[in-house]
Amino acid sequence: MVAGSSRQFKDPWQEQRLFLSRVIAAGIIVVLLSGVLVTRLVQLQIWNYERFSELSQGNRYRIDPVPPTRGIIYDRNMVVIAENRPNWELVAVGEQINNLDRTLRSLEDLGLVDPSEHDTLRNLVRSHRGFERVKLSNLSEEQAATFAVRRHLFSGVDIQEALARYYPFGEMSAFTVGYVGSISETDLQRIDRSNYAGTSHIGKTGIERAYEDRLHGQVGYRQLVVNAQGRVLENADMGNDDFQSKAPLPGENLVLSIDMKLQIAAHEALGDVRGAVVAIDPRSGDVLAIASTPSFDPNRFAAGMSRRDFVALNTDPDKPLFNRALAGTYPPGSTVKPFIALTALQHESVTPDHEIYCPGEWRLPGQTHRYREGRGGVHGRVDLHHAIVRSCDVYFYQLAVAMGIEYLSGGLTAFGFGAPTGLDIAGEQSGIVPSPEWKKKNFSRREDQVWFPGETVITGIGQGYMLVTPLQLASAGATLAARGTRFKPRLLIGSASGATGETTYLEPVALPTIDDHSAEDWQLVSDAMVGVTSEQGGTARSNMIGAEYSVAGKTGTAQVIGIAQDQKYREEDIDERQRDHGLFVAFAPADAPRIALGIVVENGGGGSRAAAPVARKVLDAFFASQDYTAYVAGEP
């Protein structure tokens, strides 16, 4: 004996007897379990044979999914921005068609079916059982009529009605509501497949994507009786213990903060420039409008567009699919000055009546590089108020240096710059608030990680590394308007019950308040911004003449290319796409703000010339009224 521990002693005989008894016991259990299995089979195959045989050989069940109706999307005034419209579909029933190729070719000749999909459709029809209806294409009203008069020529081809997503405002709503499209392989990864049995489309962008779960609803099903070949005989309730039918649960109807009236005004104010407008209610964070131009018609995505059309849209140099309002990042230029002024006042690096003399340029002590007035000119003696009104760069160069970059960037971050605002649709960019730390993190080469004093200087006027999105600009403007009270910008404000039409609203989401500025400081900055639009020398005065409301605003100009030390910016010498971006941040009415704006016009050549006029049109529309129903997107 070699095995076993010393205190245990193996007894082979006893162990073999024990093992044998176990094997015998196991054998008995195996036989018993087999008996259970056979009993179950006898139960199914002998006792219930009649019933199952009938189900199988005669009529049988088929469970067909019944897709839910997608929720409707409304604006804040219950104007429909996304709905489901009856749509004509051309369908084929394979077994009733004599010559599939010839039938398809005739339909192609009538322009009802895409000839490039001939083979795909033929295979599609052939891969289905003969009696099944196979969708060939979507038809317009006109095409449906074309077919209707020739229906007798096409045995086995028919038109049927189906619900399709429709966006009545077309390109006006593309960047908020988004669009639905056919479910792709990638989409299948993130959904519960059985809930989408029978659903063909899914939210791809915007609200349609962000609230897909709520808009979609729950699939229902119904029990069909089909014969041995699988042909549907009739709807029937079998009245037994298996399945019953279940009605689908429609998707939720959502109410957005968008005011379509204003949205249209913003879109039209931009016209055919490349740019973006974001309007926010400073009292709640409600986003009243998000316009980005050029835009696209989301209905083309919902209906399904050809690969070529998509490529054309996607490679357009004007980038119509790009949401400039959320994802476009621009140097803020002088729009950053009100925020810097507040930060400087709090830091006590400046007093409201601190005056300087502006000779049109400035040098860092001991350096030769001249930091010039962006717009040229000499402001002479200016205090803080006038430095904002007339957008004096020299004043802010000095403020920035006096505060230091750390304090400056901290002050800007508090207003939400440098981080996504948290809007409830995807696609936001963070932008950049530069700091020595940021530089260390984002540059790999050691010599690039050094923060230079000159970089502090130009950050003071919103040039250099700093980047903001129009949404951030509007949101920060709203914070100025509300004097430090902050809300998370939001699009969804409630949901409407389909049955009762009653709307339940959500509470605004408050963010940490900025409470380290005194009331006088807020007032000073607000007054100065009102001065921008009303006082002599104010950079947006000419744009706001005759307005029936008071506007607090600030223009900004973002350089796209650097200008050499001894040269002057001359628009005519510069390629259109390298001209300055124009920016504008505003709120109104100045004493009790109800709207805050962030505006960017790409290559428009400066804030007062390009962006402030857009603000005027949007604000006029907001304070007056405009008939939005007059606008209807291109007919589907």
Place this chain on the structure above:
Amino acid sequence: MSLASLEWGRAAAGGRKRRGFGGFVVDMPLLLILFAVVGLGMIVLYSAVSAESGLLLRQAMRFGVGLAAFFVAAQIPPHYLRIFTPWLYFLGVGLLLVVAVEGEIGKGAQRWLDLGFVRFQPSELLKLAVPMMCAWFMHERRLPPTFPQLMVMGLIVLTPAILIGEQPDLGTALLVAAAGGLTILLAGISVRVMLVFGTLGLGTLPVLWSLMHDYQKARVFTFLNPETDPLGTGYNIIQSKIAIGSGGLFGKGWLMGSQAHLEFLPERSTDFIFAVMAEEFGLMGLCLLLVLYLALVGRGLYIAASAQDTFSRLLAGALSLTFFVYVFVNAGMVSGLLPIVGVPLPLVSAGGTSMVTIMTGFGMLASIHGHRKLLAA
């Protein structure tokens, strides 16, 4: 004395083989029944895949690979198997960890290990390695196992089972746990201890439940109440019950199953092939299949009973009983007795890795029987 020396004599390693086929160990009864089961399975599969010969050819090739595995395993004497057991076990657990880490990175279910030239499912290795490890552990110890020894074996079984369950692959996790658990039962724990553990096991059910993935919970719900998921697995159960029931005593005949051929039946060639057979060959066909399966299990238990050392006995017994568990779980879930856990019907369902695992297991049985030392008396 003679028996004791028989059991421990290392001389047995070089001992002459008792049965053989030109010097090779081949357990003819085992092999014949295996051929019969796989042959019957191919006939059913032919119908299930609607006479698509490519799939059938691939299944035949898998059986070929399985046969090769059987022959190789049959030539390795049990004491070599025993020596390599810990290596095999820890290799398997290691691979499971690799897969788990990769799955963490790749997000989502990760069961496969890509070795470049072949994709390999480490959990299959554990189906054999876990009972081998338990048998190895008890080999030089006195039976029945003491309480601390039971604890160690519990660890041996549960570590890989939990790793596999987290992949998530509940079916395989249960089979691995069953293989290990059966080894422990065969090792002879007393009925009292069994009852205690059974109670403890029931006590851990809520814990297990909380560890389960949502889709696994959904399967349990669906089993308890098929109507909750009529577009998913609930539909499968109903359709497979219709297929089985409508087969009757003699079936509708080969290639005549309307449930299968009109595509009412899901996963016809894999997990639900039992229902195809039930529809086309009826209760008689199923009984034939069941008899063949029971013959395999019976032969295995006979081999276990006549094995000459603890390792061989426990391993042979555990492999045979685990095989029966495969059959019972698959047939049970298809006929609505058990929840759907995704266990294929052994040797019949289309699918590669499980075929090779099972054939390797039977190869080990053949080896255990073929390498017995002749009784002196």
